[in-house]
Amino acid sequence: MSSGGFSIKARGLGNNNNGGGGGTGTKCGRWNPTVEQVKLLTDLFKAGLRTPSTDQIQKISTELSFYGKIESKNVFYWFQNHKARERQKRRKISTHRQDTDLSRLHGDQPCRHQPPSKDILDVCEEEEKVIETLQLFPLSKVERVRANVSVTIHNEYIREQANATAFSTYSSCGAEMEHPPLDLRLSFL
Amino acid sequence: MSSGGFSIKARGLGNNNNGGGGGTGTKCGRWNPTVEQVKLLTDLFKAGLRTPSTDQIQKISTELSFYGKIESKNVFYWFQNHKARERQKRRKISTHRQDTDLSRLHGDQPCRHQPPSKDILDVCEEEEKVIETLQLFPLSKVERVRANVSVTIHNEYIREQANATAFSTYSSCGAEMEHPPLDLRLSFL
DNA sequence: GCAAATTAATGATTTATTCAAG
DNA sequence: CTTGAATAAATCATTAATTTGC
Numbered sequence: 001m002s003s004g005g006f007s008i009k010a011r012g013l014g015n016n017n018n019g020g021g022g023g024t025g026t027k028c029g030r031w032n033p034t035v036e037q038v039k040l041l042t043d044l045f046k047a048g049l050r051t052p053s054t055d056q057i058q059k060i061s062t063e064l065s066f067y068g069k070i071e072s073k074n075v076f077y078w079f080q081n082h083k084a085r086e087r088q089k090r091r092k093i094s095t096h097r098q099d100t101d102l103s104r105l106h107g108d109q110p111c112r113h114q115p116p117s118k119d120i121l122d123v124c125e126e127e128e129k130v131i132e133t134l135q136l137f138p139l140s141k142v143e144r145v146r147a148n149v150s151v152t153i154h155n156e157y158i159r160e161q162a163n164a165t166a167f168s169t170y171s172s173c174g175a176e177m178e179h180p181p182l183d184l185r186l187s188f189l
Numbered sequence: 190m191s192s193g194g195f196s197i198k199a200r201g202l203g204n205n206n207n208g209g210g211g212g213t214g215t216k217c218g219r220w221n222p223t224v225e226q227v228k229l230l231t232d233l234f235k236a237g238l239r240t241p242s243t244d245q246i247q248k249i250s251t252e253l254s255f256y257g258k259i260e261s262k263n264v265f266y267w268f269q270n271h272k273a274r275e276r277q278k279r280r281k282i283s284t285h286r287q288d289t290d291l292s293r294l295h296g297d298q299p300c301r302h303q304p305p306s307k308d309i310l311d312v313c314e315e316e317e318k319v320i321e322t323l324q325l326f327p328l329s330k331v332e333r334v335r336a337n338v339s340v341t342i343h344n345e346y347i348r349e350q351a352n353a354t355a356f357s358t359y360s361s362c363g364a365e366m367e368h369p370p371l372d373l374r375l376s377f378l
Numbered sequence: 379g380c381a382a383a384t385t386a387a388t389g390a391t392t393t394a395t396t397c398a399a400g
Numbered sequence: 401c402t403t404g405a406a407t408a409a410a411t412c413a414t415t416a417a418t419t420t421g422c
């Protein structure tokens with residue numbers, strides 16, 4: 001809701017058009033993509049393209065100009081916005097607490113031999129399979145070379161654990177609050 | 190935020206277990222962080238924490254256990270992985286510098302509707318409190334003081350750069366011609 | 379049916395962060 | 401410590417949808 005919507009355009013009212021001379025026909029409205037253009041862009045996105053290079057933008061733009069007026073920046077912005085909004089959309093759904101089972105907070109089970117956890121950071125984002133391998137198109141030159149992330153497993157951690165001292169932190173509220181605005185929670189350290 | 194863009198995963202997200210009621214504890218599957226846990230860890234990372242000490246790991250673990258099952262080693266590994274992957278991600282990108290600089294994309298008049306001149310604002314601001322990047326932690330539970338500090342100045346030049354040059358692109362278009370049908374169209378890249 | 383009135387989408391800008399080179 | 405480069409996040413603003421009173 002909201003999102004600009006209506007209300008008083010207390011912002012950039014009065015000034016429109018480029019100063020210039022009187023009522024030039026500059027028009028200067030915003031890009032209004034045709035269905036074909038959107039279709040193509042969406043297809044590329046679905047195929048995995050997220051942040052096209054300048055070169056790619058150029059090509060896409062040229063190609064799409066066939067379906068209607070368009071500029072490179074429109075393509076750039078489209079990807080920026082689409083990517084962000086998809087992410088935002090997905091983030092909405094995954095905001096729930098998992099469990100509050102306090103019964104066994106310190107169940108530091110050994111369960112060793114456990115390789116380092118994977119980076120689940122992006123879980124919320126690209127829920128889908130944003131396979132970056134997307135080589136559907138001959139993307140520019142260098143695009144290969146992928147993670148060789150081998151995080152060395154330090155025994156260090158185990159050693160340190162021996163010294164570790166447990167202590168209790170206040171356990172914050174137990175209510176189901178909305179996503180706290182922002183980290184007040186960081187104060188526990 | 191979670192920078193991101195591409196990620197390698199895309200598989201087996203279906204698993205979960207962990208909490209899940211009375212399951213036998215022998216599962217010993219790998220840690221599956223909740224969104225809250227990831228959020229907190231990410232916040233700490235963004236705040237500057239990179240290699241938490243044993244003590245810190247302990248505290249973080251305890252705090253995060255409120256949101257779901259977790260062990261100290263999970264925290265340790267998370268930081269190791271996250272740090273490494275952020276670095277790697279950055280390195281890869283800068284290696285082949287795909288510039289997305291708008292200055293080159295803007296094929297024409299920015300046609301901007303005069304942004305509000307808010308210069309008046311920044312004049313008298315709290316210039317001080319240049320908080321130490323890494324000492325953010327002992328945050329008091331008081332109020333989160335947002336420090337925009339001198340970043341504004343920094344952005345100044347970026348803005349100029351972004352506004353940059355205007356050159357004209359072909360603004361082809363004009364006629365709506367019929368077009369090739371299918372989606373072999375994606376091959377133009 | 380049809381415009382004015384409202385709301386929802388989404389294009390375009392600005393602001394904040396991040397890592398790392400200098 | 402400062403600054404370059406590249407985004408992602410947040411925000412602003414305009415256009416398309418949709419609703420509403422006639």
